[in-house]
Amino acid sequence: MFHELLDVLLSGITNGAVYAVMAAGMALVYGVTKVFNFAYGSFYSMGGYLAYAFLSRHFGGYALVLPIVVLGLFIAGFGTERLIIRPLRAKKDWEMLALMATLGLALLLDNLYLVVFGPFVKSLPPLFTGMIDLSGFVIAVEDIAIFLIAITIMSSFMLFLNHTRIGMAVEAVSQDMIGAQIVGIHKDLVFALTFAVSTVLVGIGGVLLAPKYFVSPLGGWEILVKAWVITAFGGMGSVKGSLYAAFILGIVEALVGWQFGFTWTLFAWFTVLLVTLIIKPQGLMGTWG
């Protein structure tokens, strides 16, 4: 019983770390470009499918495939902003149009996966194999690896945001767009970069979770909802808040799945969302906006 609980908590923490990465990407895009990207979940699937496409052809191991997947995701994100979001920006009601366009993109991508890869789920080989035995309690090396990779990505993302010139430009645009332009920051480039980085973040999340949860054409929709619930629960614009929120929700999800079965996990997410919005709409540690 105790070991089982420990197991559940461990899986919650591992998933939580990956959720944190994906929620950070979503908060970044919404905070900087003010676009709610409905295709976010489809980019999650894109990460999984790209990795699958290369790995299943014995192209090489993860070490070789990952950089290619990252590059592909970066281009996809950059292109989406350039080709779909930017033309809308000058229009009246552009936020609604962007919502519709990204929803169209999501459905386009999902159907593309369906046509190219078929309706059945695809599995990816495990990142690492092996077990560690801690006096009777067994931990999979893969879980630890996923956790460590996610934490590394998360911290390098924070370092990038806070300590590089581009990162600071991104921050500046999100705080005051006009001010940023006055000091010579190229806002269009920042928008496109933010989109690209967020796409990479969620896509990597897709690769990390694929060995455990498979890749399917419609698998991204749950991720879209989850990433957004984390962002709302943690507080808009607070990276720290969404980090806590990701772990809390990861653990809650694991516990609910363990006690009531996995059909009910989505209800748990929804309940958390509703309760947050009713009691504290600004989230755990955020400000409205």
Next chain:
Amino acid sequence: MGLSMHIRKDLRILIVLFIIVSILPLFCHANLRVMNILITCMIWAVVAASWDLIMGFAGIFTFGQVAFFVMGAYASAIVTRTLGITPWLGILFAGTLVGGIGILVGLPCLRLKGAYIALVTFAVHMILEPFLKSSIGKALGTGGPQGIISIPPFRLGSYTYSSMELMPWFYTALIISFIALFVIYKIIHSTWGLAFIAVRDAEDFASCIGINDFKYKLAVFGISASLTGLIGGFYAHFVGMLSTRTLGLDLFLILLVMLVLGGIGRFPGAVIGAFITILISELLRPLGTYRLLIFGALVIILVIYMPQGISGLLFPLEGNNLGTKLKRIRLKNSQKKS
């Protein structure tokens, strides 16, 4: 005077459209497939126009319309099967119930900002499928993962509607959908509709002159959900069986195409959009899964290059802009003088 002429224009388009549709069975009543498509068009016209009412006029980004449709379908199917009441009452019950659910969903939503509403309503859509399949859903009579088969058809006196003779279905759908669309038309041209347009075009000014649109928005949320639920109930009895497959994203996508193609906030654009989309969808059926791929691309292209949809092409006029209305009245007055 100029104003009243304009108000009637969208109703005129709607009436002409329905008259054309109503005489179509003279030529194709024997062709079950064509009749089926026409009935489907009218069902989806109501869903698309209800969605447009809430999204295009009230300015609320909801993505729960398909969920409301499916709720209505299940509600009517369940009450007619378990309680044995007539489907006519069943669809009214579905409309009332889903309207109530709409208000419940709307209450927390309307205090939120745009993208949050989109998420909450979409989450309702997402959790509906596991709910209908779950043990609780099964206890309510949703049939779980198998869905519901053998939903009773309508009955009029001693006549029972049959799937081999679609004329009665057709005219019933025609009447129900016309009434539903007329309700939407009435709302758009009521004080509520004016309040929405005021808030949409000049939010600060509208609040300055004391327009509080919250209760209107909540009411419209309920009415939009209710009409969708009602027509969902009709759909259930027409098709005769239900499963959670209806919640798949392909219907969502087709509905989105209807709205974008018809023009958002351009009643009765969504109705025209529904007819054209169903027609295109049927023509593209041989393409299989590629059809949805084309639709996805179509949404993006339309949003970027034709955000007003077909309405923008057919009726590229002032829309609901008060300034241009005044200009036109002034122009008419000056013509009279000279």
